[in-house]
Amino acid sequence: MALAPTRMSHRALETSARLLRLPGVRALVRSSFLEYIHLRALHEVQLQGLPVWRPEMRPSAPSDPPGDSP
Amino acid sequence: VTLPTVSDHHRAYTAATHTPLEVAERFLKSDPLNGPFCSFIEVDPDLVLAQAAESTQWLRDGAAPRPLEGILVGVKDFIDVAGYSSRGGTGFLSVAAEQDEVLVARLKAAGAIVAGKQRTTELGLSPVGVNPLGGTPRNPHDLSRPCGGSSSGAGAAVAAGLAPLSIGTDGGGSVRIPPALCGVFGLKPTFGRVPRNGRMDVGWWTLDHPGPIARCAEDLATAFSVLSASEPLDLGGDAGIRVGVDWRWWGVPDSSVDEACRGAVEPLEPVPVEIEHIGLADVAERVSVVAEVATAVWEQTGTDPSRLSPTLRLLLAAAHDISAVEYLRAQQARTLLAREFASVFAEVDVLVTPTTACVAPALTEREMTESLFDDELLGKLTAYTFPANLTGCPALSVPVGTDPAGLPVGLQLMAPWDREDVLLGLAARLEREGVATCPPPTHRHDPL
Numbered sequence: 001m002a003l004a005p006t007r008m009s010h011r012a013l014e015t016s017a018r019l020l021r022l023p024g025v026r027a028l029v030r031s032s033f034l035e036y037i038h039l040r041a042l043h044e045v046q047l048q049g050l051p052v053w054r055p056e057m058r059p060s061a062p063s064d065p066p067g068d069s070p
Numbered sequence: 071v072t073l074p075t076v077s078d079h080h081r082a083y084t085a086a087t088h089t090p091l092e093v094a095e096r097f098l099k100s101d102p103l104n105g106p107f108c109s110f111i112e113v114d115p116d117l118v119l120a121q122a123a124e125s126t127q128w129l130r131d132g133a134a135p136r137p138l139e140g141i142l143v144g145v146k147d148f149i150d151v152a153g154y155s156s157r158g159g160t161g162f163l164s165v166a167a168e169q170d171e172v173l174v175a176r177l178k179a180a181g182a183i184v185a186g187k188q189r190t191t192e193l194g195l196s197p198v199g200v201n202p203l204g205g206t207p208r209n210p211h212d213l214s215r216p217c218g219g220s221s222s223g224a225g226a227a228v229a230a231g232l233a234p235l236s237i238g239t240d241g242g243g244s245v246r247i248p249p250a251l252c253g254v255f256g257l258k259p260t261f262g263r264v265p266r267n268g269r270m271d272v273g274w275w276t277l278d279h280p281g282p283i284a285r286c287a288e289d290l291a292t293a294f295s296v297l298s299a300s301e302p303l304d305l306g307g308d309a310g311i312r313v314g315v316d317w318r319w320w321g322v323p324d325s326s327v328d329e330a331c332r333g334a335v336e337p338l339e340p341v342p343v344e345i346e347h348i349g350l351a352d353v354a355e356r357v358s359v360v361a362e363v364a365t366a367v368w369e370q371t372g373t374d375p376s377r378l379s380p381t382l383r384l385l386l387a388a389a390h391d392i393s394a395v396e397y398l399r400a401q402q403a404r405t406l407l408a409r410e411f412a413s414v415f416a417e418v419d420v421l422v423t424p425t426t427a428c429v430a431p432a433l434t435e436r437e438m439t440e441s442l443f444d445d446e447l448l449g450k451l452t453a454y455t456f457p458a459n460l461t462g463c464p465a466l467s468v469p470v471g472t473d474p475a476g477l478p479v480g481l482q483l484m485a486p487w488d489r490e491d492v493l494l495g496l497a498a499r500l501e502r503e504g505v506a507t508c509p510p511p512t513h514r515h516d517p518l
Contacts, residue, residue, distance in 0.1 A: 010202065010380070010440035017380035020387055033388030036445070037356040042399045045350060045406070053404035055261045055276045055462050058487050059412045 073231045073510050074518050076141050076289045082518050083129055083140055090129070090140030093517055094122035094183055097142055097232060100515045102186065107230045107513070109207045109223035110144065113186030117153050118142075121183040128181070136181030137292050137302075142233040142517075143182045146221050147190050149174060149237060149280065150268035158272045159190040159220070161203045162370060162377040165270040172265045173237065173280055173297050180296040185233050188223030192382055193272050193363055194239065196220060197247050197451040198431065202379045202441040209252060210511035211477055215430040216438060218251035218451065220244040221283065225252040228283045231515040235293055236283040239266075241274040242355055243425075243455025245281040246467040250425035250480020253469045253508030255497065256283045257290045260487050261462030264297045273366035276401075277358060277459045287497035287506070290466070294490055308495035314343040314418030321453070323427035326473035331424040331481050334470040334505045340422060343414045348457065350403045355456035357392055357400040364389035381441045408461040415463075415486040420496055423454040425467040425480030454482055466493040468500055469508035478508045 008016070019025040051057075074082075082088040098118060102110040125140040147157050150167035151174050157164050174184065189205050191198075199216035200206045207226040209215040217226045221238025225248025228236050238245040240258040249256030264280045282293035291303045315335060322328070364386045371377050371386065378386065414421060427450040433442070458465035464487070467480040481500075485492045500506035 006445040008443040010436070010442065013380035013384065013441045013443060017383040020383065026387065029384055030388045030391040033385070034391060037360075038353050039357070039392070039396060041350060041353045042357070042396055042403060045347060045403065047399055047402040047406060050402040050405045052398055053276070053401040053408065053460075057405070057408065057462070059405065059408035059461070 073285055073514060074234065075286050076138065076234050076292055078518065079141055079234060080135060080139065083135070088518055090125040090183060091119070091122045093140065093142065094118050096517060097185060100232060102232055106213060107208050107210060107226045107232065108205055109188055109226040109230065109232060110186045111147055111157065111189045111205060111223065112154050114153055118183060118185060121178070125181055125183060137296055138177060138235070139181035141182050141235060142185040143177055144185045144188045144224055144227045144233045144236040145174060146224050146236070146238045147187045148194060148239045148268070148270065148272070150270065151184055151187065154187050156187070156268060156270040158270055159192045159194060159201055159203070160377070163270065163272070167269065171268045176296050176299060177237070188221070188227060188236060190222060191219040192379055193367065194220040194241055194244060194274065195363065195382065195385070197243055197448060198442070199248065200433070200438060200442060202381070202439065206438050209430045210513045211253060212430065213513055214435070215432060218247035218426070218430065221248050224283050225249055225254065228252070228254045228285060229511055230513065231517055234285060234289060237280060237297070238283055240279045240281055240459065241277040242359060242459050243452055245283055246425050246455055246465060246480070246482060247451055249283050249467045249469070251430040251478060253472070253478030253511070254283060254285055255287060255290050255469065256467045257281045257294055257490065257493070258458055258465045259294060259298065259490055260464045263488070263490070271366050273363035274359065275362050277362070279459065287468070287494055287501050290497070291494045294494070303491045303494055305495050305498035308499045311420055311492065311496055312418040313338040313340045314414060314421050315340040315423070316343050316345050316348065316421070319345060319348045319454070320423055323424050323453070324429070324450070326429065327424050327427060327479050330470045330473070330479040334481050334500065335422050341418055343417060343421065345407070345410045345414060347403070347406055347410060350407060351456040351460060354400040354403040354407070354460055357396060358460070360385060360389035361392050361397045379441045381443055404460045407457060411457065411461050411463060419485065419492050421484040423482045425454060425482040426451050427453045429473050429477035429479060458484055463487050464490045464493055466497055468497045468506040470505060472508060476509070
């Protein structure tokens with residue numbers, strides 16, 4: 001079941017933000033957020049061997065061997 | 071009725087029907103800080119009039135007009151302009167700028183008049199365009215709706231006629247979403263083509279791209295050549311451009327957006343292409359953004375979270391549970407996406423999507439001024455914009471008409487790295503053919 005709500009009003013957001021001071025709520029909010037951004041997807045794809053992105057990279061096609069032209 | 075472009079201003083100056091000083095005075099009388107559009111957060115009349123007087127004198131002296139001679143340019147409140155502060159849409163940051171950023175210095179050297187600082191969303195984090203800390207710019211096509219974000223004031227000002235040009239920053243779509251929702255043009259250049267060296271740091275380190283918002287492709291091209299200190303571009307050489315569409319990524323936008331965008335694309339006879347892992351863009355962008363922003367503002371906000379709106383408090387608190395491993399995997403996912411885009415760009419010159427999957431949303435008056443989290447709306451506004459930030463390739467939004475209610479629709483064009491010329495050439499062609507157009511808004515300022 002999804003923990004993350006799909007729509008929250010100002011009042012609901014304000015209440016949730018205040019409750020962040022409580023450790024249990026803080027953990028719940030964080031887990032909801034991580035579910036909301038679908039963090040798991042990063043672990044469901046084969047990324048091994050790929051270089052960590054640097055914004056100045058000019059990439060080559062996926063079929064090329066690992067490494068990127070500068 | 072069309073709102074005047076840079077060329078229209080220059081014709082008026084050449085014909086001596088107007089001077090830059092008269093245009094600047096008219097702008098100041100429009101109450102840009104409040105007014106109907108609420109697009110500016112800081113305007114210094116003395117600075118504006120001094121630049122306008124200098125430009126007017128330049129023309130009176132018979133000197134050759136510079137590329138942006140006497141053109142009012144608004145600057146997003148993330149970019150440093152000497153004599154102004156940078157707030158980044160927050161209530162707690164206020165960094166006084168003693169110097170212009172390089173990009174602002176280039177604008178002024180090209181004859182531009184900096185009109186002031188433009189409103190944005192809190193830390194640049196809302197694509198909706200609402201700032202709950204006060205001051206949500208209003209969409210000139212419907213004043214009850216937002217402009218999109220985060221360069222919300224920049225989009226509103228150009229669409230409303232307050233300034234022919236604005237300079238925004240784009241970390242996830244912010245110089246494409248407001249133009250799409252406001253019926254104007256926006257260019258996010260290749261990462262690094264336009265330098266950033268301001269003092270205010272709110273993160274977005276690997277994603278931030280400054281770029282122009284304008285009323286036509288020619289003005290975007292002029293602004294881009296000034297901002298990037300590169301030669302003026304020839305917009306006539308678009309013959310034989312191959313256009314691609316990933317129909318799986320295109321998906322199911324709102325029907326009015328789908329209809330307008332398909333109508334613009336189908337005459338281009340697009341080639342079907344596929345970016346296999348496009349679904350990773352959402353998580354890679356969100357992990358990158360929140361980790362970078364939370365890190366950048368931690369010292370200012372960590373001890374006093376009340377300085378942030380509740381949405382940002384929740385978002386940045388949660389960001390601290392993103393591990394270094396996950397951040398780095400997101401950066402590997404960016405490499406994967408960039409390679410897949412490179413592969414597509416071996417087949418086509420331009421990849422086309424809608425800019426957003428919806429038009430400017432209907433919000434209540436309370437929602438225009440308060441915090442709101444709406445997952446579906448956020449998804450619709452950013453469905454197509456993240457990949458160009460993750461990969462750094464250039465992207466441009468052109469207006470392609472309106473929905474039946476008169477709300478603008480935007481079409482996004484993406485090209486290989488450093489090929490802004492291809493994007494601007496195609497945008498100009500679509501404009502010449504009457505495809506890239508939007509009726510002027512009902513609510514507007516007449517600058518000439």
